[in-house]
Amino acid sequence: MIQPVELADFFTVFFSAAMVILFGALYALLFAYSRVKSVPRLMHLAYSAYAGLFVSVLVLGDAANLFQNTFWTFIVVLMLVGYLLAPHGIWHLCTRTHEHEHEDESEVQARNFFQQP
Amino acid sequence: MAALGMLDSANLNGGQKLAVKYFTVAIALFGAQVLFGLLAGIQYLKPDFLYGVLDFSVNRMVHINAMVVWLLYGFIGSTYWLLEDESGHSVVGLALGNLIFWVLTLAVAVVVVVYLLIQVGPGDQSTIWLINEGREYIEAPRWADIGIVVSVLVFFFNVAATFAKGKYTGIGGVLVLDLVALAGLYLAGVFYTPNISVDQYWWWWVIHLWVEATWEVLVGCLMAYALIKTLGVRRKIVETWLYIEVALMFGSGILGLGHHYFWIGTPEYWFTIGGFFSALEPIPLVAMVVHSVFDSGVHKMKNTNHPALAWIIAHAFGNFFGAGVWGFMHTLPQINLYTHGTQWSASHGHLAFFGAYATLVIGFVYLALQKWRGNVWMSGGLADNGWKWKWALGLLHLGMIGMVMGLLISGYEQSQIERAIEGSTWTGYFAAQAHHWFQQGIYWRQIFGWVFAAGFVLLAWDLMTIGKRETRPALVVKEEAAAA
Numbered sequence: 001m002i003q004p005v006e007l008a009d010f011f012t013v014f015f016s017a018a019m020v021i022l023f024g025a026l027y028a029l030l031f032a033y034s035r036v037k038s039v040p041r042l043m044h045l046a047y048s049a050y051a052g053l054f055v056s057v058l059v060l061g062d063a064a065n066l067f068q069n070t071f072w073t074f075i076v077v078l079m080l081v082g083y084l085l086a087p088h089g090i091w092h093l094c095t096r097t098h099e100h101e102h103e104d105e106s107e108v109q110a111r112n113f114f115q116q117p
Numbered sequence: 118m119a120a121l122g123m124l125d126s127a128n129l130n131g132g133q134k135l136a137v138k139y140f141t142v143a144i145a146l147f148g149a150q151v152l153f154g155l156l157a158g159i160q161y162l163k164p165d166f167l168y169g170v171l172d173f174s175v176n177r178m179v180h181i182n183a184m185v186v187w188l189l190y191g192f193i194g195s196t197y198w199l200l201e202d203e204s205g206h207s208v209v210g211l212a213l214g215n216l217i218f219w220v221l222t223l224a225v226a227v228v229v230v231v232y233l234l235i236q237v238g239p240g241d242q243s244t245i246w247l248i249n250e251g252r253e254y255i256e257a258p259r260w261a262d263i264g265i266v267v268s269v270l271v272f273f274f275n276v277a278a279t280f281a282k283g284k285y286t287g288i289g290g291v292l293v294l295d296l297v298a299l300a301g302l303y304l305a306g307v308f309y310t311p312n313i314s315v316d317q318y319w320w321w322w323v324i325h326l327w328v329e330a331t332w333e334v335l336v337g338c339l340m341a342y343a344l345i346k347t348l349g350v351r352r353k354i355v356e357t358w359l360y361i362e363v364a365l366m367f368g369s370g371i372l373g374l375g376h377h378y379f380w381i382g383t384p385e386y387w388f389t390i391g392g393f394f395s396a397l398e399p400i401p402l403v404a405m406v407v408h409s410v411f412d413s414g415v416h417k418m419k420n421t422n423h424p425a426l427a428w429i430i431a432h433a434f435g436n437f438f439g440a441g442v443w444g445f446m447h448t449l450p451q452i453n454l455y456t457h458g459t460q461w462s463a464s465h466g467h468l469a470f471f472g473a474y475a476t477l478v479i480g481f482v483y484l485a486l487q488k489w490r491g492n493v494w495m496s497g498g499l500a501d502n503g504w505k506w507k508w509a510l511g512l513l514h515l516g517m518i519g520m521v522m523g524l525l526i527s528g529y530e531q532s533q534i535e536r537a538i539e540g541s542t543w544t545g546y547f548a549a550q551a552h553h554w555f556q557q558g559i560y561w562r563q564i565f566g567w568v569f570a571a572g573f574v575l576l577a578w579d580l581m582t583i584g585k586r587e588t589r590p591a592l593v594v595k596e597e598a599a600a601a
Binding site for chain 2: 001003014020024025086093094
């Protein structure tokens with residue numbers, strides 16, 4: 001069922017696993033920021049972050065012996081697809097939940113805050 | 118309403134008066150956690166320090182139990198804080214809630230005294246009932262277990278009955294359902310069995326399903342309320358996100374329990390269940406980070422309470438790094454075989470508990486203090502430029518990150534030498550403990566422990582003084598905006 005990690009691959013596993021999550025967050029943040037600020041250049045960076053995630057997942061899969069078993073290979077594919085689609089889903093949720101907040105910022109601030117008398 | 122800047126209970130409603138009692142004890146227990154952590158840390162470096170007087174096993178136990186209890190006090194306090202505000206109704210059974218606060222606090226004090234003074238000697242049925250139940254992290258003797266269950270049931274009654282009589286909100290509904298699970302799961306840690314696999318199987322129901330399911334959902338509710346109060350985020354938005362996060366948290370967190378079942382004698386299918394759901398567990402944490410950044414951006418960071426918002430943001434990132442990154446680094450069974458139960462786990466535990474829970478409770482205490490002092494100004498340009506809260510936040514994080522990295526180095530060495538090379542033998546255990554990389558990691562952990570302690574002292578000082586000489590009223594969120 002599982003093939004334990006080789007001693008020589010310990011650091012590779014720790015580092016690549018951390019990079020999976022960090023690149024995943026970076027991808028999601030850049031994706032959202034690019035859409036919020038309407039800066040298409042950032043979208044390229046976002047997908048560069050996903051490319052980093054993609055490589056990290058493959059490195060993790062190799063170092064942790066995940067490709068030696070069908071189930072664990074499926075987990076690798078799930079991570080690749082899941083992290084690719086997650087920011088799209090998160091963005092969709094962000095915009096849908098904020099869809100009634102389309103006023104400009106000054107209006108939002110003026111409506112939401114006031115100094116107590 | 119008392120003068121601005123003065124601590125006055127007249128500024129608070131019934132539930133909030135009870136909440137500040139819980140917060141006071143919580144911060145005191147936080148101090149105890151830091152103190153006993155420092156003592157236990159010294160004993161790693163000087164094993165004969167306080168030997169026979171205050172043994173390492175006792176220090177470690179009090180350190181961890183103090184953490185669990187202060188966070189629970191923080192959660193209970195935070196819930197009482199928002200209860201009347203959310204439900205629009207005074208707390209039902211408040212007198213009973215007040216009584217239970219004193220009973221619970223007295224029980225905690227008695228348990229701690231017993232921990233410190235009566236822990237050496239043979240164990241039998243009577244010691245399970247009176248001295249120590251012997252289950253890691255939930256060592257409280259049986260009488261205290263029963264007391265905790267009764268206390269939580271009274272707390273649940275207060276919350277559920279108040280929402281039942283007042284108005285229903287999304288936050289209230291999720292909170293009530295979550296408290297059912299919180300109280301119910303504790304029962305899995307109350308019975309005794311001589312079979313270690315069975316014991317561990319149910320014990321993880323308390324530990325994991327509290328920490329990675331019910332506690333996460335509880336702080337989700339608290340964060341939703343805090344975002345309404347500090348940033349003026351619309352209720353509809355935070356409640357929608359709360360539902361999403363609850364679904365993601367429970368969806369991945371409940372069966373994420375499987376990553377604790379890898380090595381305790383449970384069937385092999387737990388490898389697949391644990392591995393699959395552990396891979397999903399970081400997703401809600403990523404979503405929370407993105408959402409909090411999104412909301413902060415929408416509201417241009419303009420807020421009613423700078424320290425509270427700073428701690429809320431620290432919570433989003435701390436939860437992501439501590440639970441997400443540090444958890445995923447060693448959650449797959451292929452590597453967890455070597456890291457489980459080493460200082461790796463301690464590194465993950467320290468960052469996750471601080472990042473996910475301590476930060477939010479501290480943020481809530483700042484929210485409470487603002488109103489306790491008559492709803493004073495706590496936004497930008499505080500009288501002393503807010504140096505105390507900023508330095509406290511900085512030192513606590515520096516201390517925590519330093520400790521986490523020290524433990525990480527020690528755990529990495531342990532996983533290689535004790536586990537992979539020596540095959541988890543006693544010889545391997547002692548070889549790993551004596552290795553200079555392990556020792557250096559533990560040494561640095563202690564140094565940064567002192568930094569953390571300095572941060573705690575500054576935090577306590579700030580909590581006692583912030584807003585004291587403030588004469589400006591707070592920037593507040595309009596009701597119609599918050600309630601929209």
